[in-house]
Amino acid sequence: MKQFRPTILIALVSALGFIILETLIQVRVLDDYTLQILCIAGINVLVALSLNLISGFTGQLALGHAGFMAVGAYTTGILLVQAHWPLLPALLGGGLMTALFGMLIGMPTLRLRGDYLAIVTLGFGEIIRVAINNFDEILRWVVGKPDMAGWTGGPTGLSGIPGYDVNIMVNNPAAFLWIYPAVTLAVLLVMNLIRSSHGRALIAVREDEISAQAMGVNLFGMKLTSFTISAFLAGLGGALYAPFIGYLSPPGFDFLRSVFFVIIVVLGGMGSITGTVIAGIGLTFLQEFLRTNAKDAGNGLIKLVQQSIFPGTLSSGAWTVDLVPLSQVLFGLILILLMIFRPGGLMGTRELPLTRLLSTPWWRKKAAHP
Amino acid sequence: MSRLLHAQNLVMQFGGLRAVSDFSLELAEGELVGLIGPNGAGKTTVFNMLTGVYAPTSGTIRLQNATGTDENIAGLLPHKITRKGVARTFQNIRLFKSMSVWENVSIARHSHVPYNLAQGVLRLPPFRKAEIQLKAEILELLAIFKIDNKAEFQASNLPYGEQRKLEIVRALASKPRILLLDEPAAGMNPQETLELMELIRFIKERFQLTVLLIEHDMSLVMGICERLLVLDYGRTIASGLPLEIRQNPVVIKAYLGEDAVHA
Amino acid sequence: MDILSLFFQQLINGLSKGGIYALIALGYTMVYGIIKLINFAHGDILMVGAYIAYFVFAAWGFTTGTVFLAVLLAVVGSVLLGISIEATCYRPLRSAPRINALITAIGVSIFLENFPRLIPAIGPNYRDLTVPKLFETIHFGEVSIDPLKLLTLVVSLLLMVVLIIIVDYSKAGKAMRAVSYDMGASALMGISVNRTVSFTFALGSALAGIGGVLYMLNFPLLDTYMGIMPGLKAFVAAVLGGIGSIPGAILGGLILGIAEAMTAGFISSKLMDIVVFGILILILLLKPSGLLGVHRKEKV
Numbered sequence: 017m018k019q020f021r022p023t024i025l026i027a028l029v030s031a032l033g034f035i036i037l038e039t040l041i042q043v044r045v046l047d048d049y050t051l052q053i054l055c056i057a058g059i060n061v062l063v064a065l066s067l068n069l070i071s072g073f074t075g076q077l078a079l080g081h082a083g084f085m086a087v088g089a090y091t092t093g094i095l096l097v098q099a100h101w102p103l104l105p106a107l108l109g110g111g112l113m114t115a116l117f118g119m120l121i122g123m124p125t126l127r128l129r130g131d132y133l134a135i136v137t138l139g140f141g142e143i144i145r146v147a148i149n150n151f152d153e154i155l156r157w158v159v160g161k162p163d164m165a166g167w168t169g170g171p172t173g174l175s176g177i178p179g180y181d182v183n184i185m186v187n188n189p190a191a192f193l194w195i196y197p198a199v200t201l202a203v204l205l206v207m208n209l210i211r212s213s214h215g216r217a218l219i220a221v222r223e224d225e226i227s228a229q230a231m232g233v234n235l236f237g238m239k240l241t242s243f244t245i246s247a248f249l250a251g252l253g254g255a256l257y258a259p260f261i262g263y264l265s266p267p268g269f270d271f272l273r274s275v276f277f278v279i280i281v282v283l284g285g286m287g288s289i290t291g292t293v294i295a296g297i298g299l300t301f302l303q304e305f306l307r308t309n310a311k312d313a314g315n316g317l318i319k320l321v322q323q324s325i326f327p328g329t330l331s332s333g334a335w336t337v338d339l340v341p342l343s344q345v346l347f348g349l350i351l352i353l354l355m356i357f358r359p360g361g362l363m364g365t366r367e368l369p370l371t372r373l374l375s376t377p378w379w380r381k382k383a384a385h386p
Numbered sequence: 387m388s389r390l391l392h393a394q395n396l397v398m399q400f401g402g403l404r405a406v407s408d409f410s411l412e413l414a415e416g417e418l419v420g421l422i423g424p425n426g427a428g429k430t431t432v433f434n435m436l437t438g439v440y441a442p443t444s445g446t447i448r449l450q451n452a453t454g455t456d457e458n459i460a461g462l463l464p465h466k467i468t469r470k471g472v473a474r475t476f477q478n479i480r481l482f483k484s485m486s487v488w489e490n491v492s493i494a495r496h497s498h499v500p501y502n503l504a505q506g507v508l509r510l511p512p513f514r515k516a517e518i519q520l521k522a523e524i525l526e527l528l529a530i531f532k533i534d535n536k537a538e539f540q541a542s543n544l545p546y547g548e549q550r551k552l553e554i555v556r557a558l559a560s561k562p563r564i565l566l567l568d569e570p571a572a573g574m575n576p577q578e579t580l581e582l583m584e585l586i587r588f589i590k591e592r593f594q595l596t597v598l599l600i601e602h603d604m605s606l607v608m609g610i611c612e613r614l615l616v617l618d619y620g621r622t623i624a625s626g627l628p629l630e631i632r633q634n635p636v637v638i639k640a641y642l643g644e645d646a647v648h649a
Numbered sequence: 650m651d652i653l654s655l656f657f658q659q660l661i662n663g664l665s666k667g668g669i670y671a672l673i674a675l676g677y678t679m680v681y682g683i684i685k686l687i688n689f690a691h692g693d694i695l696m697v698g699a700y701i702a703y704f705v706f707a708a709w710g711f712t713t714g715t716v717f718l719a720v721l722l723a724v725v726g727s728v729l730l731g732i733s734i735e736a737t738c739y740r741p742l743r744s745a746p747r748i749n750a751l752i753t754a755i756g757v758s759i760f761l762e763n764f765p766r767l768i769p770a771i772g773p774n775y776r777d778l779t780v781p782k783l784f785e786t787i788h789f790g791e792v793s794i795d796p797l798k799l800l801t802l803v804v805s806l807l808l809m810v811v812l813i814i815i816v817d818y819s820k821a822g823k824a825m826r827a828v829s830y831d832m833g834a835s836a837l838m839g840i841s842v843n844r845t846v847s848f849t850f851a852l853g854s855a856l857a858g859i860g861g862v863l864y865m866l867n868f869p870l871l872d873t874y875m876g877i878m879p880g881l882k883a884f885v886a887a888v889l890g891g892i893g894s895i896p897g898a899i900l901g902g903l904i905l906g907i908a909e910a911m912t913a914g915f916i917s918s919k920l921m922d923i924v925v926f927g928i929l930i931l932i933l934l935l936k937p938s939g940l941l942g943v944h945r946k947e948k949v
Contacts, residue, residue, distance in 0.1 A: 023509060077748050079755070124934045131687055131751055132933065135884060139926040142881070150919040157916060205507055212506030212513065213492065213499040213520075216485070220493040223482035230437060230476075232468035232497040232560050241503065271877065275755060282752055341773060344763035351756025355749045356741045365484060 022211070023204055030200040037196070041189055051188045053304050055260055058195040059253045061296035062202050064280035065289065066249030069206055071278070072286035072365075073215070074242040075222025076126070077134040080141025081250045081277045086269035088114040088251030090148060093177045093258040094167050103180070107194075107255045114251020115244050117144075122243040127236055141274055149266045173265030177258050191260040198256055202249055207289055209245070218242050219287075272344065276303075279347050282354055283361050291363030306343035389450065390415045390596050391436075391472075391564060396445035396460075398431050398620075405431045406620040409445070411598075413564065418590060418597045420611035420628075422604075424640055427617040429600045430477055433566050436598075437474050438464035449564075469497050473562035475553040477569045477600070483542040487533065487552060490541050491524045494559035527555050530592075531585065547578050551585075558589060565590075567599040571606050579603055583610050608632065616640065654791035659914035660907060665798035665867070667906020668805030672860035673883030674890070674898035675812060676853025682829040682893040683849045685747060689754035690734060692880015693761035694854050696873060697730055698723035698861025700771065703778060703871055711781050723858040731854025732847050740843070765873045778869040801863045808856060809899050816895060821848050829893070878922075882909075885929045891942020900940060904928075 037054070040046040046054075067081050092110035095101040101109065125136040147154055151168040168174055180190035209215045217238050220228040229235050258264060280299050284291025354361060391413040398406040406428040413419060421429050434440040436447060441461035448456040449470060459467050473494070482490050499520065501512040528534035531551040536544065544552060550570060557565060570586070571579045583606055590597050601607045607614065607628070614631045616624040618640040624631055631637055650658070673695060680688045702719035709715045738757050742750045765771040784796035816822035824845045827835040836842050864879060865871060886905045890897025905925060912924040932939065 071748075075748065077751060124930055128933055128937055131685075131747055132888070132937075134751060135687060135881075135888070136929065136933065139881065139885070139929055143923055143926045146919075146922045150917075153917055153919050154923075157920065208507045208509060209503070212503075213496050213501075213517075214503045214506055216489050216492055217496045219485060219489075220482045220496075223484060224480050226439060226464075227476065227480035227482065228493060229464040230439070230468060230474055230480075231494040231556060232465045233493060234465050234497075235463075272759070275759060278752065278755065341763040341766040344759055345767065348756045348758070348760030348763065352738055352753050352760065355745070355753040355756065356738070359745065359749050 023208060026204055026207065027200065030196075030203075034196055034200075037192075041192065048188055051192060053301060055188060055191050055195050056304070057297045057300035058192075058199045059257050059260070060277070060280065060300050061293050062195075062199050062256070063250045063253035064277045064284070064292050064296045065199075065202055065206055066246040066253065067277045068281045068284075068286065068289070068292045069209075069218075069249070070242050070246040072281055072288070072292075073210060073222060074218045074239060076239060076243070077131070077278075078137040078243070078246070079134050079271070079274050079278065080137035080139070080144070081246075082269040082271070082273035083137075083141030083144035084114050084118065084247050084250035085254035085257065085273070086144055086148060086264075086266070087117050088254030089258040089264050089269075090168055090174065090254075091251070092255035093174045093264050096178050096259065097174065097176060098167060103194075103259065107198075107252065110255025110258070111248045111252035114254070115248035117251075118247020119240065119244045122240045122247075126239040126243060138271065138274070141269075141271060145266045145269055169264075171266065173263055175263045177262050177264070179259050179262055187260070187262075191256075195256050195260070198252065202252070203289060203293065205245075205249075210289075214238075214241070222287075276347070279351055281361075282351060285361035285363035285365060287365035288361070288363035288367060290367045291361055295362060303343055306346070388415050388454075389413070391450070392448040392456070393436065394446050394448070396432070396435055396447070397443045398428070398435055398440060399443040404620055406435070406617075409617075409620075409622060411615065413596050413598060415596055416590075416594065418586075418599070418610060418612050420607040420614045421598060421600045421617065422602075422607055422614060422631075423617035423623075428620040429617055430568060431620075432617070433474060433568055433600065435460070436467075436566060437472060438462050438467040465497070468560055468562075471561070471563035472566065473557040473560045473564070474566040475550075475557050475568055475570060477572065479549050479553055481541040481549060481552060481556075483540075485541055486537065487528065487539050487541055487544065488521065488524050488537040490552060491527060491556050491559045492520060494556050495520055495524070498561065524559065527559055530589065531555055547574055550574070550582075554585075554589075558593065562595065564596045564598065567597065567601075569600050569602060571601060571603045576605075579606055582606070586610060650791050655914050656911075657789075657792045658794075659910040661792075661794055661798055661802075662913075663907035663910030664903060665801045665906070666909060667886075667903035668802045669860050669863050669867070669902075670879065670883045670886045670905050671899045671902025672805050672808060672856045672863075673879060674886040674902045675809070675895060676857050677884050677887040678890070678892055678895060678898040679816075679825070679849050679853050681887070683825060683846055684739070684743060684750075684832075686739060686750045686754060687884065688739075688853075689751070689880075690757040690761055691853065691857060692876035692878075692883065693758055694727050694731055694857040694876070695861040695864060695879055696871075696876035697761070698727045698858035699865035699871055699875060700765070700861075701726045701858075702862040702865055703776060706778060720859060720862055723862050724855045727854040727858025727861070728851045731850040731857075735847060735850040740846075762873050762877070771873065774872070776871045778865070778871070780866055780869050797866060801867060804859070804863065808859060812852065812856065813895060815852065821845070825849055882925055885925055888929060888939055889932050891939025894939065894941045897939055897941035 037046070041051060063081055063085055066084075067078060071077050088110035091113040092106045095106040095109050096103075121137070121140050125133055128136070148168045149171050151170060152165045155164055179187040180194055181187050210218070217228065217233045220231070220233055221235060221238050225235055276299070280295045281292055283299065284293070284295030389412055391411070393409065393411040396406060396409040397404070409428075409432055411432075421432065423429055431440065435442045438459070438461070445460060446458045447460040449459045449472065450456045451470065459470060459472075482493065500516050501510070506513050525534050525537060528537055531554070533544070533548050533551060533555070536548070541549065541552060550573070554567065554570060567586070571582050574582060586597065586599070587610060589595065599607075599611070611628055614625065614628055615622060616631060616634075616637050623640060624634045624637050626634070673691065676691050676694070677688060680686060680691070701723045705715055705719040705722060709718075734757055738753050739750060742753055766773040787794045787796060816825060824835070824840045825848065827838070827840055828842055828845045832842055835845075860879075861876075882905060883902065886901035887898045888901070889904060890899065890901030905928065908924055908928060909921045912918070912921050
């Protein structure tokens with residue numbers, strides 16, 4: 017059973033975390049709003065982890081993961097709304113559909129040099145959004161199948177997606193029960209993948225493509241494998257999102273969202289699973305904080321400045337300013353500063369010392385003391 | 387001795403530049419052949435064509451496979467050629483820098499691992515057995531080059547000479563029949579070069595290899611090669627036994643210029 | 650309208666828009682040629698140029714004088730911005746892995762798109778401008794031509810000619826070509842690599858700045874995200890023509906503009922974006938080095 021040691025360890029730590037959080041939820045220490053953010057954080061971690069697999073570990077920058085998320089979310093949404101599938105198959109359906117998309121997109125593009133992939137995935141992310149928006153139009157021109165019309169809801173969005181629980185009041189706790197284990201499984205999947213021959217081959221591709229090929233690694237095959245798994249996990253993130261939020265609209269999956277995942281991965285460290293988990297949770301809370309508080313804080317600040325310069329005047333409409341974009345400005349700065357001063361992010365390619373210590377692969381221990 | 391590799395009339399054209407013209411080479415099983423020539427003569431380009439990094443503009447490369455028949459491997463993707471038993475090292479060391487020494491070697495074994503991706507992720511029994519065996523085999527290979535005690539070191543932290551050795555170990559790990567060494571002694575001192583010569587001879591016998599090597603160090607080339615090929619400006623200007631090559635006026639001219647011949 | 654008229658109508662529209670794409674694509678292609686970086690923030694330079702022009706027109710109205718002033722200020726502003734971005738954000742990463750520089754460029758882009766929204770004078774809302782009809786519409790049978798579109802095309806083409814002259818015949822242009830061929834060797838030959846790269850960014854940014862003025866005259870609706878789409882499409886144009894190739898960028902821009910206009914005219918304007926990215930995929934599949942690009946092999 018030694019080969020399961022790290023797996024079991026992560027599962028145990030994760031189960032412990034789950035029990036603590038679940039207790040906090042049950043005794044209502046964690047309010048519904050915090051729980052909601054936790055769920056979003058979980059989904060963000062999942063999608064960012066999928067991006068880390070292709071960009072951090074395999075070295076192929078992808079900029080369209082919001083698009084993959086959209087494919088997963090809409091597929092699951094449509095399966096639930098139109099086909100009335102049960103939850104689990106609908107969630108898996110979302111992931112698998114996205115994996116298929118990933119494979120189809122990857123086949124023509126992964127043969128190209130790395131920086132082209134960034135643009136092509138960006139382009140696909142946009143196309144997916146435009147395609148969802150104009151689904152009916154495309155059906156009419158391309159497929160000629162009017163019976164699917166209205167499935168995505170177009171620009172008005174896809175609403176009425178049944179939640180994790182029929183009782184809307186307890187949807188967040190129910191969602192948590194699904195999202196938390198899913199993220200744990202994804203972490204295990206990526207970790208075990210990375211610590212196998214296939215994972216080592218992925219990292220070799222990142223380190224030196226020509227050398228990896230000369231060692232017999234099928235460059236295109238490995239990239240496609242990584243990209244497809246990445247798409248699956250990103251799609252799963254979107255799939256989990258659909259019944260959680262209940263309503264989907266195309267602008268929610270724009271380029272800025274893709275960039276948000278890039279920021280999580282870069283901040284956490286490209287090639288560090290722990291880093292992605294920490295940065296994913298941290299940045300989600302930061303973003304939520306800025307989203308809810310920046311407007312008040314910004315206007316308060318403006319008022320303060322105004323009254324210190326022109327005492328007596330009260331705030332007039334002309335001077336109010338919306339500070340919501342502040343988070344985006346911050347994220348832009350984070351990316352620039354990280355790349356210049358600390359390109360490895362928080363964790364570099366390392367994992368948490370504790371888990372590394374406890375989960376040193378058994379074959380290494382053996383080798384150290386022959 | 388049977389003919390293992392036969393390259394015929396290879397041409398490599400980069401735009402207006404003909405880097406290699408009409409290169410032919412026969413390698414018999416178990417031979418150790420040197421490819422020499424001044425800088426820019428096209429030696430590495432020949433390696434790149436043989437290993438699939440570049441597809442030759444024209445010409446064929448016939449490789450004898452296990453069943454005794456031969457097939458043209460010109461223009462195949464590099465990983466396919468490697469899997470057919472042609473491995474190489476690089477002139478400008480190309481290790482996987484952030485990976486450990488043993489992980490570097492393990493990449494060359496990737497196409498040989500007996501478990502698939504799902505078995506690896508799920509940690510099924512084939513995974514465990516294969517990884518234990520893999521690690522043991524890698525340590526054994528590393529031991530030949532006396533770097534097994536550094537198996538867990540990050541590759542980029544090895545001293546230069548050991549990085550060169552690791553390149554050779556990595557190539558060996560892919561279980562080749564033909565080993566192409568691109569300036570294996572570059573940057574080594576005479577003592578290290580001497581040791582390397584011994585090592586190359588040793589692994590050639592131990593793993594029953596056929597070796598083609600590019601080298602600038604004449605003592606190494608003359609010392610171990612059974613046969614030499616001299617390239618200049620992309621053309622083969624001479625071939626033969628080391629002693630013949632040493633006295634060939636055309637070769638001396640290519641290396642040292644016109645005056646040296648008459649001196 | 651019969652098919653032929655529609656065709657010519659859309660051809661004019663497409664060439665005009667394609668001209669703007671080509672102007673932006675030139676910046677992408679020159680920067681990529683010289684430091685192998687996809688300068689994500691390039692589309693946002695167009696936005697800055699457009700805003701500068703907007704403020705000039707909003708303050709002083711439309712006259713020949715203000716048009717020239719707007720172009721002048723847009724060029725100055727874009728050039729300063731472009732040069733300072735390169736010097737502060739990209740220069741420290743010149744020897745870093747390309748993926749790092751690319752991520753930095755995304756950071757710069759996000760910053761440029763959102764920082765102006767914090768400035769009260771710009772803010773997060775759309776701004777529109779009524780562009781007065783400068784000329785009478787010209788009619789040829791059923792085809793009606795807006796002279797503004799013709800003007801846009803003519804200005805773009807003139808700028809391209811000027812650029813080609815600079816790159817092919819000036820000393821700085823020669824330095825640019827040398828650095829893009831081999832940065833190390835150029836430095837050894839006494840060419841100031843930093844100054845040459847700055848010059849390249851200046852040229853590219855100037856074109857994008859003017860492109861911004863032309864764009865806002867043709868589509869007078871501004872917000873800080875307005876540069877993303879034209880920027881992206883111009884990049885597609887650069888890839889289509891062969892990234893690194895100046896004639897390629899021009900050809901790619903014009904083809905893309907025409908393709909868009911034809912899609913809008915004959916199929917549906919909603920599918921324009923899909924067609925553009927479809928072209929990208931096709932060219933990458935069929936000829937990854939682009940229509941006029943040269944394929945360079947990595948040295949091993």
